[in-house]
Amino acid sequence: MRYSITQDYISQGNARPGTAIDPVQFIVAHDTGNAGSTAYGNRNYFNNTQPSASAHTFIDDRVILEIIPLTEKAFHVRYNVPVDNSRYGANANDAAIGVELCWGGAINFEEAYNRYVWYHAYLMDRYGFNPREKIVGHSTLDPARRTDPENALNRYGISFQQFIDDVEAMLASEFGEGAREGEETLTRVSPERPVVRGVMTTRPIIQRGASGDFVRDIQRDLIRAGFSLPAFGADGDFGGETERAVLRFQRTYGLQVDGIVGPETLAKLKEVTNTPSRMQEFPLPTGVVRPGTRGDNVRQIQRALSQIGERSGAIDGIYGPQTTSAVRAFQSRFSALARDGIYGPNTKRYLEMELEDM
Ligand SMILES: [Zn+2]
Structure with a gap:
């Protein structure tokens, strides 16, 4: 194999909820939108701050770094966009691997891009995917809010179509019939063991001009x-x-x-x-809150529902039929949630993600 893959997973938390992705149905190509931020810089950021957003793999000019197991979900595309559902019949977060290209600053683009292309080819081979059908850009899924990965690629004169062509060529040359059988390509880094990385001591530096x-x-x-x-x-x-x-x-x-x-x-x-309890404006109750309940907990649920556009009626603290149907309507947005109209930890998690995305 031309490159190796490093698996150095972040700890479980908001950024890595640990839920299974089964099966992987497509790949979302991203760029970090943050010039100069490296793969390990991103890993450190996600591990330390645990935002409710993440991706599986970050690629720079030195490393192809999987920070979330490909068998687990990552949150890299807003749930409430329609293209992933219409094209693939699923939300990207539930069915897709998110791959981020690191670029800019001191990152050698050619080296990073070659790894990015190779890794997509590797995924095509691993899952038996056709790159023309199974790789989609984040910008295609969320055109109102995202420009990646074209944002990065176009700076270096590469169109999305050129990228797909490059993946296809790489797939044929590196993974096709007659390609050399690969050796062990995985480097696993034990999370318990501190690893001295020398030049890899990267830090997230975010300044004027950055976006994402x-x-x-x-x-x-x-x-x-x-x-x-x-x-x-x-x-x-x-x-x-x-x-x-x-x-x-x-x-x-x-x-x-x-x-x-x-x-x-x-x-x-x-x-x-006091992050990661990030929704201080809408501190949602923990545990289960059922129809028929009254009180401030219910009021907080009603506020959150109205904030994200579900009609729960008056903010009256009464978990009546209107609030129940608003909870059910919200749950029906997500295949992972039971549509029972009962507020619980799973509904809370998805509510928080929607609130964060606003
Ligand atoms: Zn993206």
Whole structure:
């Protein structure tokens, strides 16, 4: 095999819920949207901050890094988009592997792109997929909100179609009839054992000009911490307004005032906002809440439902027929949820994800 794959899984949490993906039906091609962030930088970010978003594999110019087992779900596409359902009959998060291309900064694009192409070919071979049918760009699934992976590819003169052509050629040359039989390609890194990585000591550095899910998470945390973004909100683009908020935040908490979100600023943001309990505006009750219940717990469920567009009627704290049918309507959006109209931990998790995505 031309490249090896490193499996260094993040711990279980919001970013890695541990639920099974069965079977894998297609692949979603992404880029990180964050120039210069490396595969291990991303792994560290997801492992440490555990946002309710993730992808399986991050690829830079040095490593093909699986941070979530391919047999488990990752949350890399918004649930409430229709193209994945119409094209594949399933939500991407329930049926697809998410692969992220790292680019920009010190990353050698040619090396990263070759690994990205090879890994997609590897997945096509592993699952018996045709690249023309089974690889879809995030931008195709969520055109209103996402531009990846074209965002990265186009910078280097590569169209999505060219990428698919390259995967097809790689599949034929590396995995087709007559291709050499592979040796062991997997490097497993034990999560218990600290590993010294030398040059791989990468850090997530997020600054003006960056965009994507990381930026959106940071913006939400800034807002939550009291540093408002009145003009643009949490739009996923790190512009002047976000930079000024970061500067104010850094000044307030005695950090180096440089407008760059590095590990220290991230850690402080996390501490201040008390993430990962990220939905402080809508703290949802734990446990099971049944129809017929009354009280503040019910009120919080009703607020969350109305916030995401399900009509639960008045915010009256009464879990009556209207709230029950709103819960059921919400549950029916997701194949993984029972449509029983009863609020429980699974419904809570999906509600939180929808709220986070707003
Ligand atoms: Zn994406």
